[in-house]
Amino acid sequence: MIETHPTLAQQAFIEKEKLHRRNVRVWRFMLLVLLLSVWELCARLGIINDFIFSSPSRVTICFLEMVKDKSIFMHIGVTVMETLVSFVLVVVCGFLIAVLLWSSRSISEVLEPYLVMLNSLPKSALAPILIVWLGNNIKTIIVASISVAVFGCIMTLHTGFSQTDPDKIKLIYSLGGNKKDVLLKVLLPGSVPLIISNMKVNIGLCLVGVIIGEFLAANKGLGYLIIYGSQVFKMDLVVMSIVILCIVSAILYQGISLLEKKIKF
């Protein structure tokens, strides 16, 4: 109920709720400041060895240096590009294969055990083979990333498709439609929420796949920086890359959420 003149009790309730939200925001920020300052302080006072544990100031300096020679943008760009390419491929392939499985009971039943097996296989085990097959390059990274996400994507979408209300399908047939109409008028539009929630999972998985790939087969990207930094013992570089990775993954996730809000009906 929306009333034009909220009662006093309602006003008080809204005030209380606003206060609560502001407090949560303030505390979130304070927690971050607290953690960073404790970290910095411990490093300065020599409680932890800042050569091994790094420190917020060292990470910032490292970041600023890389901003100056612009190399950091190249590394971030490469990782984001690889993630987006594999994400798009996962969504498109996952969707097409799920439609194929839905359209033929025989195909889906034949392929089911293989999909289950591939889905539960730890994909990092594939990476070394991919390097041998595809070479030490971006192809390997993208294929590794796709392999992490695509099987789960297919299975989720296929399950969603096959749970479509049979009466809705019956309705289409009773109106004179065929299987194509069922696909275009019921399955596709009805699965939009499922596809989006699935995208949210997949964008994260693709990033995981890209980092695995970059660990093994790259000379650019955030995953490469992490591995390179740990090999030459530049922990500032490693920590900085991880922080950037956190931010990148949050931004990618938010991008999908934004998309979700846009096409909500």
Add this chain to the structure above:
Amino acid sequence: MKPKLEVSGLSYSYHSLEGETLALSNISFTADNGEFLAVVGPSGCGKSTLLSLLCGLLIPDEGDILIDGVPKSESGVNIGYMLQRDHLFEWRTIMGNAELGLEIQKKRNSSSREKLHNMLHTYGLGSFENARPSELSGGMRQRAALVRTLALEPDLLLLDEPFSALDYQTRLSVCDDISTIIKSTHKTAILITHDLSEAISVADRVIVLTKRPGRIKAVVPISFGSENIRPLDRRNMPEFSVYFNQVWKELQNHD
């Protein structure tokens, strides 16, 4: 005059690995043009199966379905099927939902749109053309579903418990509404229901089926004197309880 619908010796079984389920056995009846039939019977006796057969969604094991004297597949008639739930698609507006059948049969054009527009208006949905189904009440949704069915100008209407998802009061008025609409357009209709009083209040004849496998147990003609008595008024007439008891007895005696 030939009957609109002529069903003779219809039988159907479902098959699964566990075994065969004979759902309908030797069903024969006719429906005249403009007649309103109601089918009642115990749960699981094959009522929905009967409609699926009439609509062509299932192929009968035995028996024939003639429409206007010719087999259904050759007659090219349109059959409207209304399911228990309205199944309006949330991702379409009310107009979009009403147009679904025309869109599938590629008959959508500006004149059909104009007609739908008028139809929605007549049935009290004029201002909801661009609304989403979730913005409508249960009764309005059911009317929108009826418009979707009528949009294809069916010669024969099949209604599978179309009111059972509604609460009792809405159900009475929607049933009154919809059956009046159907009668005013002189369509032949077959209504399936669990509710005896609903069947008696709308139908010209009530077909009683036995429990599975469904066979015809009795056909009870219903007459309230005048053609134009609304279902709600029928319920208040003295004949109503007489018919009710008659159909009730038919359902009860097992032999």
